[in-house]
Amino acid sequence: MKKVLILLILLLLVGCGKKENEVTDNENDKPEVKELTEEDYINNNVNELGEVPIMMYHGIHAMKNSETSYTGGNVDKDGYQRTTEAFINDLEFYYSNGYRMIRLSDYVDGNIDVELGKSPIILTFDDGLSNAIKVTGLDSNGNIIIDPNSAVGILESFKKKYPDYNVTATFFINGGLFEQKEYNEKILNWLVDNGYDIGNHTYTHVNFSDVDANRSKEEVGKIYELLDKIIPNKYVNVVALPYGSPYSLTHSNMQYIFNTEYNGKTYVTKSALRVGWKAESSPFSSDFNPKFLKRIRAYDNDGVEFDIEMNFKLLEKTRYISDGDVNTIVIPSSKSEMLSDSVKKEVKEY
Numbered sequence: 001m002k003k004v005l006i007l008l009i010l011l012l013l014v015g016c017g018k019k020e021n022e023v024t025d026n027e028n029d030k031p032e033v034k035e036l037t038e039e040d041y042i043n044n045n046v047n048e049l050g051e052v053p054i055m056m057y058h059g060i061h062a063m064k065n066s067e068t069s070y071t072g073g074n075v076d077k078d079g080y081q082r083t084t085e086a087f088i089n090d091l092e093f094y095y096s097n098g099y100r101m102i103r104l105s106d107y108v109d110g111n112i113d114v115e116l117g118k119s120p121i122i123l124t125f126d127d128g129l130s131n132a133i134k135v136t137g138l139d140s141n142g143n144i145i146i147d148p149n150s151a152v153g154i155l156e157s158f159k160k161k162y163p164d165y166n167v168t169a170t171f172f173i174n175g176g177l178f179e180q181k182e183y184n185e186k187i188l189n190w191l192v193d194n195g196y197d198i199g200n201h202t203y204t205h206v207n208f209s210d211v212d213a214n215r216s217k218e219e220v221g222k223i224y225e226l227l228d229k230i231i232p233n234k235y236v237n238v239v240a241l242p243y244g245s246p247y248s249l250t251h252s253n254m255q256y257i258f259n260t261e262y263n264g265k266t267y268v269t270k271s272a273l274r275v276g277w278k279a280e281s282s283p284f285s286s287d288f289n290p291k292f293l294k295r296i297r298a299y300d301n302d303g304v305e306f307d308i309e310m311n312f313k314l315l316e317k318t319r320y321i322s323d324g325d326v327n328t329i330v331i332p333s334s335k336s337e338m339l340s341d342s343v344k345k346e347v348k349e350y
């Protein structure tokens with residue numbers, strides 16, 4: 001009898017122990033943050049002054065690479081338009097090479113939340129093409145049904161396949177939004193509710209080198225006004241410059257892009273995005289200028305002319321590699337001269 005009692009008590013204790021552990025596990029969803037050592041930084045080549053690729057896409061076409069007459073899944077001569085096969089390959093390539101997506105706005109604000117040893121990457125899509133997010137209808141609840149072969153359909157499949165990829169992208173739109181009259185407003189709302197961002201690509205895809213001050217204000221202001229109506233306070237104040245024009249920050253129209261008075265309102269733009277050709281500086285580098293950011297044209301050119309292959313080869317030596325902590329900036333001491341004076345976060349050199 002005694003033995004049975006002791007056994008019962010023991011069983012109860014083990015049971016309680018287990019329960020306690022389970023509760024603790026639930027309370028701490030995230031694994032315990034352990035202090036990293038210099039060895040961890042060395043082993044992971046941590047360098048938060050490294051470069052960050054901002055990829056520039058336009059259209060994604062439901063085609064195989066073998067169905068185009070151009071190199072590696074380009075649908076046009078310059079590779080602005082790409083096949084779905086090429087886009088899927090790109091996403092696999094970035095992931096398997098240790099890149100994880102971050103929002104453009106987080107990059108500009110210096111909030112790079114990527115796990116230890118991984119590198120940030122930013123995706124952008126210009127022109128609001130219907131194949132960026134093609135809606136095929138509405139479900140019984142009135143929610144949009146997204147074509148799995150459009151860019152967002154593919155991105156959503158990667159969200160499921162690699163939850164740690166942190167899938168996100170910024171879409172830069174013109175006055176036609178996503179070219180789907182009956183769904184445009186639902187699309188914009190769906191995107192911002194599902195972790196994507198919307199930015200400004202001017203009302204008529206204007207070339208800022210060819211127009212005057214008033215037209216410049218109108219082109220930027222009309223898009224912000226439209227976004228204010230459909231997704232107020234939920235869009236990003238970033239302008240992707242059509243054709244990358246004007247090509248200089250000192251161009252007289254730049255002031256109207258950054259500070260736009262239109263229809264009695266003033267809109268302030270944080271960043272302007274250029275076209276091409278290579279990765280950008282770390283937001284903690286003294287080289288960083290959020291007002292004028294370079295992008296990499298996401299295309300294939302057999303490893304030359306700053307295509308994806310060439311850029312990611314260059315990045316092997318220069319890429320930003322995270323310490324896994326969004327609040328501290330970890331840099332090799334050999335790079336400390338590159339550190340910007342305006343960094344407000346804690347900096348660790350090793």
Ligand SMILES: [Zn+2]
Nearest residue numbers: 126127242243
């Ligand atoms: Zn464009």
